[in-house]
Amino acid sequence: MYSVTKTTTFDAAHMLSDYEGPCGNVHGHTYKVEATLSRPAIKKMLVDFNLLKQVLEKTTAGMDHAFLYDYNSPEEVEIAGLLTDRNKKTYGIGAPTTAEYLAHEVARFLQYEFESCDIKVAVWETPTSRAEVCL
Numbered sequence: 413m414y415s416v417t418k419t420t421t422f423d424a425a426h427m428l429s430d431y432e433g434p435c436g437n438v439h440g441h442t443y444k445v446e447a448t449l450s451r452p453a454i455k456k457m458l459v460d461f462n463l464l465k466q467v468l469e470k471t472t473a474g475m476d477h478a479f480l481y482d483y484n485s486p487e488e489v490e491i492a493g494l495l496t497d498r499n500k501k502t503y504g505i506g507a508p509t510t511a512e513y514l515a516h517e518v519a520r521f522l523q524y525e526f527e528s529c530d531i532k533v534a535v536w537e538t539p540t541s542r543a544e545v546c547l
């Protein structure tokens with residue numbers, strides 16, 4: 413199996429509205445995202461690193477310096493609406509904005525762009541906390 417990996421970072425705010433603890437408050441992270449594409453056989457290269465970089469950065473650009481929210485959470489939707497009314501950047505997903513679901517969000521986009529590859533995406537919320545998804 414051949415694999416190529418590219419890493420990027422983005423900054424964002426989020427909250428976990430149903431979480432009992434500090435992560436229930438609005439707070440921010442510098443997220444690190446590592447995307448790995450794999451295939452059992454290749455011709456010369458699996459994918460050009462520059463193409464993977466462009467797609468990964470395009471995928472995370474919408475989340476960068478945004479308020480990430482769960483559009484199934486009334487509380488988070490209300491806060492996102494206040495921000496949107498003030499022309500502030502928001503990014504909604506259909507799940508709590510945990511590192512696991514953010515990894516899934518990125519992986520879905522990569523799967524669309526690189527449909528012949530196995531996709532693995534890891535997201536770090538902090539230098540010691542990492543979640544991963546494989547599609």
Ligand SMILES: [Zn+2]
Nearest residue numbers: 435439441537
């Ligand atoms: Zn957090």
